[in-house]
Amino acid sequence: MTDSVIRIENLHKSFGSLEVLGGIDLDVRAGETVTVLGSSGSGKSTLLRCINFMEMPSEGRIYLHGDLIGTDEGGSVRYSESELCRIRTRIGMVFQHFNLFPHMTVLKNVMEGQVTVLGRRAGAAEAKAREQLERVGLSDKADEYPARLSGGQKQRVAIARALAMDPDVMLFDEVTSALDPELVGEVLRTIRQLADDGMTMLVVTHELGFAYHVANRVLFISDGRILEQGEPRQILREPATRRMQEFLDGHAQFRLPF
Amino acid sequence: MVEWNFLAVLADADLLLQGLVNTLKVTFLALLFGIPLGLVLSLCRLARARFLSMPAAFIVEFFRTTPPLVQLFWFFFALPILIDVRMTPYIAAIVTFSIQSAAFFAEIFRGGIQSIDRGQWEGAQAIGMNHWQSLRRIILPQAVKRMIPAFMERSIELLKTTTLVSTVAYTDLMFQANDLAQKTFRPLEVYTVVAVMYFVVIFVFSQLSIRVEYRLARSGESTVR
Ligand SMILES: Nc1ncnc2c1ncn2[C@@H]1O[C@H](COP(=O)(O)OP(=O)(O)OP(=O)(O)O)[C@@H](O)[C@H]1O
Ligand SMILES: [Mg+2]
Numbered sequence: 001m002t003d004s005v006i007r008i009e010n011l012h013k014s015f016g017s018l019e020v021l022g023g024i025d026l027d028v029r030a031g032e033t034v035t036v037l038g039s040s041g042s043g044k045s046t047l048l049r050c051i052n053f054m055e056m057p058s059e060g061r062i063y064l065h066g067d068l069i070g071t072d073e074g075g076s077v078r079y080s081e082s083e084l085c086r087i088r089t090r091i092g093m094v095f096q097h098f099n100l101f102p103h104m105t106v107l108k109n110v111m112e113g114q115v116t117v118l119g120r121r122a123g124a125a126e127a128k129a130r131e132q133l134e135r136v137g138l139s140d141k142a143d144e145y146p147a148r149l150s151g152g153q154k155q156r157v158a159i160a161r162a163l164a165m166d167p168d169v170m171l172f173d174e175v176t177s178a179l180d181p182e183l184v185g186e187v188l189r190t191i192r193q194l195a196d197d198g199m200t201m202l203v204v205t206h207e208l209g210f211a212y213h214v215a216n217r218v219l220f221i222s223d224g225r226i227l228e229q230g231e232p233r234q235i236l237r238e239p240a241t242r243r244m245q246e247f248l249d250g251h252a253q254f255r256l257p258f
Numbered sequence: 259m260v261e262w263n264f265l266a267v268l269a270d271a272d273l274l275l276q277g278l279v280n281t282l283k284v285t286f287l288a289l290l291f292g293i294p295l296g297l298v299l300s301l302c303r304l305a306r307a308r309f310l311s312m313p314a315a316f317i318v319e320f321f322r323t324t325p326p327l328v329q330l331f332w333f334f335f336a337l338p339i340l341i342d343v344r345m346t347p348y349i350a351a352i353v354t355f356s357i358q359s360a361a362f363f364a365e366i367f368r369g370g371i372q373s374i375d376r377g378q379w380e381g382a383q384a385i386g387m388n389h390w391q392s393l394r395r396i397i398l399p400q401a402v403k404r405m406i407p408a409f410m411e412r413s414i415e416l417l418k419t420t421t422l423v424s425t426v427a428y429t430d431l432m433f434q435a436n437d438l439a440q441k442t443f444r445p446l447e448v449y450t451v452v453a454v455m456y457f458v459v460i461f462v463f464s465q466l467s468i469r470v471e472y473r474l475a476r477s478g479e480s481t482v483r
Contacts, residue, residue, distance in 0.1 A: 054383060081388065089386035099381030103399050113385030116395055158381075165385055 011060035022224040035211040038221035052091040092162030092170040100146040107142040132160040152183030169200040266442040277434030288355035296363025321361035347428035370401035410467035
């Protein structure tokens with residue numbers, strides 16, 4: 001598996017006595033868009049947050065481009081803070097609530113990680129930032145502060161901020177859930193464009209239309225395990241389990257374009 | 259009928275001005291040392307490691323709850339008995355008010371840092387920043403903005419509290435006033451002038467801080483998200 005970007009083996013995560021992830025195995029290949037579905041509390045966010053180590057896995061291994069993240073010490077894996085910071089620069093993450101830096105202009109938001117973390121020179125970082133803002137269609141907002149942008153624009157800036165780090169993979173955690181319905185489209189189109197550009201992505205979403213039309217693969221998570229996965233047109237039309245069928249029925253606003 | 263006569267006071271105006279300069283000097287130095295020390299104390303108190311947070315919490319609470327006059331006397335009269343230092347009123351004043359303001363500033367810093375949304379830490383973490391980078395580049399700049407009103411208020415409070423240094427014979431404005439009042443037998447005029455001097459300094463300072471706050475409020479970028 002040379003083209004595996006993220007490989008997850010037997011990932012467990014518990015908060016105290018509450019087991020949230022109960023053994024996840026997953027391989028995300030280069031250029032693949034994997035959509036993660038699941039009802040609230042099923043562990044989708046926790047899965048993404050374990051992949052970039054914002055939550056520490058209780059058990060299991062994660063590989064980036066075939067290399068184990070952390071150090072194997074007789075079966076268990078040890079992590080150093082500096083390694084995890086380095087790993088996070090290679091794994092982009094976009095949040096439901098944007099988490100833009102309100103005290104910086106849009107341009108500075110996109111430059112910040114490049115300069116402070118990657119040590120790029122201001123000139124190079126600015127060029128890169130403008131390039132990414134262009135990519136998400138926000139070149140004209142470079143000098144605005146986030147407070148003056150719409151939700152959809154904020155989210156596209158957040159995407160540009162993550163892209164500017166040149167990540168190997170992008171994680172999206174319900175990035176359209178906090179948006180007014182009329183703003184969802186612009187963000188989903190931006191993500192679709194990334195998919196077309198060959199970015200490797202893991203997308204947690206409730207937008208079944210996006211899963212259907214954009215994803216290469218759909219995962220359905222239930223109680224911290226992958227209950228089903230498969231090719232979107234197949235799995236969204238004919239789920240194998242009742243759990244997933246009920247989940248799909250719950251999204252009544254979604255109409256499959258038959 | 260009371261007869262006002264400011265001539266005697268004005269003749270010795272340079273004494274009072276020298277006192278004012280000394281008052282401002284102590285205040286300024288206490289801020290200069292107190293603010294960074296306060297930041298350090300707040301970071302220690304916020305740290306997960308208990309060997310940092312516990313002593314920091316103790317120092318902060320101790321200096322916030324004991325009377326400043328007791329602290330001043332302790333550093334001036336008691337400390338030299340414990341360790342071999344020659345305490346001058348000037349040094350005792352600066353040490354006392356630096357630590358005392360650090361304790362208050364620590365709480366302002368802590369409140370400011372904690373008021374920042376958790377998402378800001380996560381946004382910083384997600385682009386690979388370590389704890390210190392997140393704090394320095396993302397959290398503190400936002401927190402400090404919110405803290406400015408409390409900072410200003412505390413600084414004014416400090417300036418007022420420095421009048422206590424006259425009790426250990428440091429020649430601040432209050433000490434000079436006492437001196438002059440006894441020399442001229444004109445306490446009415448002397449203390450009136452001194453009150454006006456404190457008023458002018460503090461009034462100008464607080465007007466300045468209102469101006470700053472107004473600016474921050476208008477620039478719109480002071481809100482999270
Ligand atoms: N830091 C935490 N401490 C304790 N419990 C947590 C923590 N984070 C998540 N949980 C719990 O883990 C479970 C899964 O949460 P998670 O956020 O991963 O679900 P989700 O699938 O993303 O749900 P949603 O669709 O609502 O975002 C929930 O029961 C949640 O309460
Ligand atoms: Mg979630």
